[in-house]
Amino acid sequence: MLYEVEASLTYDFAAPCEVLLQVEAADGPDQRVVSQALTFWPMMQSAQAEDPTTRQRRTIFQAFGRVNILYRAQVDILAREPDLSTLSAQAIRDLPGDVLPFLRASRYSPSDRMESFADREFGGLTGGRRVTAIVDWILKHVDYRAGVSHSATTAVDTFIDRAGVCRDFSHLLIALCRAADIPARAVSVYAWGLQPPDLHAVAEVYLQGAWRLVDATALAPIEGFVRVATGRDAADIAFMTIFGSATLVEQRFKIDQVA
């Protein structure tokens, strides 16, 4: 299925500064970027940074004043496995080396603190069945509600508060998977069908030889997710990191199916 995505970000910069940008769709085994264009207005210097965990575009804003960043792409989403419950986990020995970091505790997914709960609640389950049980548990025990969490909120906070937004849902899912030695990472996506349209924070788990998208909010179908950035948690996948100061004028994300 072919999708067209668009991000338009307009900011006012009071002084020259640098920005890391992560709005571009990622190529991968289950999605292919057919065409894309990233344009800065006025024109800016930018370079793709080779970050091993995320792929980031490094952009230097040297113009004072208003800057618009426009990203457009056509992306083909290939077959995805919507039902993870039949997939098996892999032994540590069979995990690729670059998957290992996603077994470990991170800033917003301190999985080391959730092992006792995870063992008690999901101890009898493994692999995909465990992941789907975790998703079901989150859906049942956590409310999707804005205003509860803030920028420092971790999976442990969300576990206590029992409420949060997509970012919090993904952090809790990731922490609970890692607590069971299932590699899990944070992913930002354009999500077809999400209302209101926005970049969506979801997760990926490594099952049966591949990273598999999973969304504990159930707000949109994973078949319509265009993957952008991946990382250990929200610290890694921010769509924009400004090293300096800027004022938001407008930001808009869009995704449509192409007939």
Added chain:
Amino acid sequence: MLYEVEASLTYDFAAPCEVLLQVEAADGPDQRVVSQALTFWPMMQSAQAEDPTTRQRRTIFQAFGRVNILYRAQVDILAREPDLSTLSAQAIRDLPGDVLPFLRASRYSPSDRMESFADREFGGLTGGRRVTAIVDWILKHVDYRAGVSHSATTAVDTFIDRAGVCRDFSHLLIALCRAADIPARAVSVYAWGLQPPDLHAVAEVYLQGAWRLVDATALAPIEGFVRVATGRDAADIAFMTIFGSATLVEQRFKIDQVA
């Protein structure tokens, strides 16, 4: 200067399990592994994992009962810059892509929470002068004392407690550097002169085009550090991660200068 290091780890395993091991010296621009040997007794299967942030040996213990891991190496430590104060920081645009993750908050170094303090205390300083001011501040304000911190202790806790061990010192140093956009990572080292001998947790900061060792505990000279693992914080550089259970029988680390 040539050093000889040795790690001897003896554990009892009640059941087959897998282990990630990080005791091997790392090659790098400022140290060269001249010779090394890693032996398991009884013999085990092991494979080097290609983790982009750390380099880990993955070992599968299939034998029941007692296992000894013996690592020995001769490592040549080349010239190191003991005085960081004259080194300059680099603009984000000049940082290699694989350095970028070390700007971000992690499990034990939640740098996002320390920006206000860092700005107030070290705001006028940049680059190496800022790093050395941070080291001086830690030495003056934090006591080296066991029993205060535990496995979940973060840099924020140590900032409050004003006491901790090498792991805590490194986490606080890393958090305060990242809060100023100076890339910083955790490093485990064999430390010549450290009493009692042990693996030591220190940090590296990225200044003037290279990673530079720095130790906020001042317990041993950086010229005698044999670097082992690197990562975002202690979550990444554990010398042994056991996926299952084992009982420690004995562990011993050693480092000597070779005449």
Added chain:
Amino acid sequence: MLYEVEASLTYDFAAPCEVLLQVEAADGPDQRVVSQALTFWPMMQSAQAEDPTTRQRRTIFQAFGRVNILYRAQVDILAREPDLSTLSAQAIRDLPGDVLPFLRASRYSPSDRMESFADREFGGLTGGRRVTAIVDWILKHVDYRAGVSHSATTAVDTFIDRAGVCRDFSHLLIALCRAADIPARAVSVYAWGLQPPDLHAVAEVYLQGAWRLVDATALAPIEGFVRVATGRDAADIAFMTIFGSATLVEQRFKIDQVA
């Protein structure tokens, strides 16, 4: 000096519920309530509760719909000691029994965690000199800024964030005093000269035989504080605790000097 205070609170109650109210001026050695009136519109049942730490009015709202609470008082503020630096602390043996609870850690002032810092920073000082040194330290190291703290913010958070509002300033001051065995409690006051007019959160310390008002924000003179409620921290001195739900329509606090 005579002051006139007024609080007007208007809320919509969707269902009958109970409310604890703390807006009434307190009699005490350094202030005398000359006259006061508390009226509910429409008329409500209310009773003074004898809480040993705070004095609370318990009110039962049985009317559906809009309720206005109007409190007016004339209060005479007697001589106050604006300079605490010459006052001495008392030995534990000389503290009245009802002062002892204010030596202990509470929800928002976890003084047990701040002892190391307090000893290092203010260790050489005692009594009033220590209190004024703490106030000076807070004024110098913490910014008065809204939006940083929220309802769960503790003194430890404010110590990290280095920013907050009056509630946060009082919590940090209280925690640092208790860490030095100086009894300290939270106080709500009508503050003459505060802009914009509002109930203000400050602290009291027990020095030389009496509770002494102290304000780490320096936003208004303590000679113009009309004391309302006292307690261990903000958990005890909320001006309104609603056991049920209500919608704020308008609330307004006023204080004027009477010529």
Added chain:
Amino acid sequence: MLYEVEASLTYDFAAPCEVLLQVEAADGPDQRVVSQALTFWPMMQSAQAEDPTTRQRRTIFQAFGRVNILYRAQVDILAREPDLSTLSAQAIRDLPGDVLPFLRASRYSPSDRMESFADREFGGLTGGRRVTAIVDWILKHVDYRAGVSHSATTAVDTFIDRAGVCRDFSHLLIALCRAADIPARAVSVYAWGLQPPDLHAVAEVYLQGAWRLVDATALAPIEGFVRVATGRDAADIAFMTIFGSATLVEQRFKIDQVA
């Protein structure tokens, strides 16, 4: 039923200091102190402090060197209601004023953070049925295990860790009761049948006009609890608070039924 309790505390004091002591049995509607004796060796000055929440003995150790405190009492425990499930909660308007503080969040029982969970899990239940459901939930979901918690551990930590000791069980129980507007406080008791013998931390809830003992650990029968101190949480009921330094030589608690 008549019980005989004994506490013997031996400490070495390097310098004169003051101590707050809470080892004495409390008179109350459900227990009566028949006879008691508190002796210091060598002889010390001591005075009962009138703390409104706890009743503390204030003792001044002026002797250098070794001090032994010996407390012995015979206490008659009257009828107690072991089954709370049939008792009703009271409206806020019917609570005595001195019960109100025990509705509020405290250092180790931050009930404000547990309201969402409490509503979700126990929302349909009120009064004694809710309390017994909370006790059952804790027994089922939390392991009694030493070494997990430490002096700064709160009910929120225990909720995450799913393990702790009696102090942690009581803090979690208290927090979950307060989150439902059921007054709850911490209590230290001599507990007949507890192995090994020790002061035990339990809780009291205010139901149907009286404080009722409740123990989420189920380690000993409440009919054999001799109540000592009460307070908001462990911060208030420490059996010994030393304002200075001392070295523990030996401490021993005992309780026997008198035939």
